[in-house]
Amino acid sequence: MPGLDIRDLVVGFPGLERPALDIPELVIPSGAHVALTGPSGSGKTTFINIVTGLERAPTGRVAWGGTDIAGLGEGARDRWRAADVGLVMQEFHLFPGLSALENVLLPQRLATFRLPPSLRAEANRLLARVGIGRPGQKVETLSRGQMQRVAVARALVARPGIIVADEPTASLDADAGAAVAELLAALAREVGATLLVATHDDRLIAGMERLLRLESGRLMPVASAAPSMPVPAAADPAA
Amino acid sequence: MFRLIAADLVRYRWGALAVALLIALATALGVVVTLEERALRLGSARAAAAFDLVVGAPGSETQLVLSTVFLQPAPLTLLPGRVLAELSADPRVAYAAPVGFGDFSDGRPVVGTTQQLLDGLGGVSEGHRFTRLGEAVIGAAVPRALGDTFHPMHGPAEAHGGVHTAITYRIVGRLAPTGTVWDRAILVPIEAVWRIHALDDHADEHSGPDQVTRADSAGEPGSGAAGAPTGAQPRTIADAYRLSQEREATGFDAPIRPEAVADPAAPGVPAIVVKPRTIADAYKLRQAYRTDHTLAVFPGEVLTRLYGTLGDARQILAFVALNAQALVAAAVLLVVLIHVMARRRQIGALRAFGAPRAVVFATVWLEAVLVVGVGLVAGFGLGYGVARVLARLISVQTGVVLPVGFSAEDGSAFLVLFAASGLAALLPAALAYRQSPAAALRA
Structure with missing residues (x-):
């Protein structure tokens, strides 16, 4: 399971004086569960986009387990993301008209010429694991909590080493949010994946081993989210 | 991919149907003008054959x-x-x-x-x-x-x-x-x-x-x-x-x-x-x-002169039909583009989850071509049917037998139209291709 190693990352937008993101160094060990917080506009989305390869880092090095995705082209990043990253988003982005099972399998179906037969079994297993009783049910008939659980199953079906969730509980009520938060942590642990969650949800933060706080594009030093863990010296103070 | 296209078409069936119908009607308009004019020409040439x-x-x-x-x-x-x-x-x-x-x-x-x-x-x-x-x-x-x-x-x-x-x-x-x-x-x-x-x-x-x-x-x-x-x-x-x-x-x-x-x-x-x-x-x-x-x-000569006059009318009709088709094509293209734009986050999500851009491109292109293709085929069918009915009406009223039929040039016209719609569909497909996967995340 890859860990994250960021060096000298500076992301600026034209017209903005200060860079949207400025991270001289960040190391997340393999298999760690990390929460990312910060006020809106602090650069969380930019950070997620960069570390998942949705956007390309203009400078510096963004390496997951030795693969510097800052050096990959768009197609290569797509392939890398399909193989190594499971994404869960605030909007579930499930495709109406398709069943829960079809939605779980859709990204792999589109990315691979022929779907490995084992994947279908894995998808069914995961759907059962997240509590979706009828895999053939059309997604538009599910509740929001169920939809996000299908999205979690979709993120995990290809057994990625990295799971990135962007506000996964923000559009859910408390109970559904708690269920999703628990599932994310538990499933990431089951497969040994590195989990990175951008969130404001205290309950979700509480379940993480480490907390990163972004302010104006810079990482701020914070205490560990989980008291049992030692405080890691991960976040560099602003330059 | 095909499952996705099918699900999408089912979801937007009325819109897709309306677009296909628009294309069918515009196509039929041109087909009727062409077929009817040819039928008139062939029919009277045939009728005049025995009369030197x-x-x-x-x-x-x-x-x-x-x-x-x-x-x-x-x-x-x-x-x-x-x-x-x-x-x-x-x-x-x-x-x-x-x-x-x-x-x-x-x-x-x-x-x-x-x-x-x-x-x-x-x-x-x-x-x-x-x-x-x-x-x-x-x-x-x-x-x-x-x-x-x-x-x-x-x-x-x-x-x-x-x-x-x-x-x-x-x-x-x-x-x-x-x-x-x-x-x-x-x-x-x-x-x-x-x-x-x-x-x-x-x-x-x-x-x-x-x-x-x-x-x-x-x-x-x-x-x-x-x-x-x-x-x-x-x-x-x-x-x-x-x-x-x-x-x-x-x-x-x-x-x-x-x-x-x-x-x-x-x-x-x-x-x-x-x-x-x-x-x-x-x-x-x-x-x-x-x-x-x-x-x-010479009846042939008199009829040719008559067609000279009719030909002008045909050209006007063909011009009107062509403009109607161009307008419909532009409108359809716009509708498809707006549709793709409106769904840019969903398309971005496909990319974010790991679908290759080529697949996203192909999906959008294929879906557009499918709808347009159905419209074209239906339009040729509809045009043929209308031309037949018109020919029969004319035949009943005037006795002039109009042989309505497709010829090789209609086949190539169909292919040209199909190729043109294939080319036009590249535009929304390219728009989807260029869609950043980052758009799938929070706006």
């Missing part, structure tokens, strides 16, 4: 051709009988056949002519040619059986002309199909037509309607039969009727005399179909019969 040269009395060339080739009823001035005699004797003429129209049976034109025209039209496919005055040959599309009998009416049914009760034609043959108006005609010996009208003129001169052949032939100096034996003057209408019955009843069993048409004293005819021996003869004959008293035309 037509000679009539001076007047409208177009009317002469329409009346002869398309059997369109119109009061034509008669040619004196000697013209037919002259033409029959001309060494440059293979045959000269009179065309005597004006009578009808059940709305079908009854045309007096000679055996030569029967052969010129393609010959008899069933039964035999008429050999006696009371015999008739029907066109391929006349729903009557051989052996049936009928009385001709003077003028179309709606004109309420009199019925020639005395003569009873017996159908003895059926022409091979020609694909022209003549398929709906009944052909009888010209001599019989002459004789009926001569008798009728005599028997009921009080009758009101000014009928074509009769009125004109009565005034024709050469119509010898009109002045045929009269006997005692009848004193009452009943007497006259009885007299005419007796007179008409006799003689129609007599064999036809081919030499009758060569008689310079024969009654007049409205038109003569001339089959020249060579092309050079055709031009010489046309020259010779363009006089103060006669008019000679």
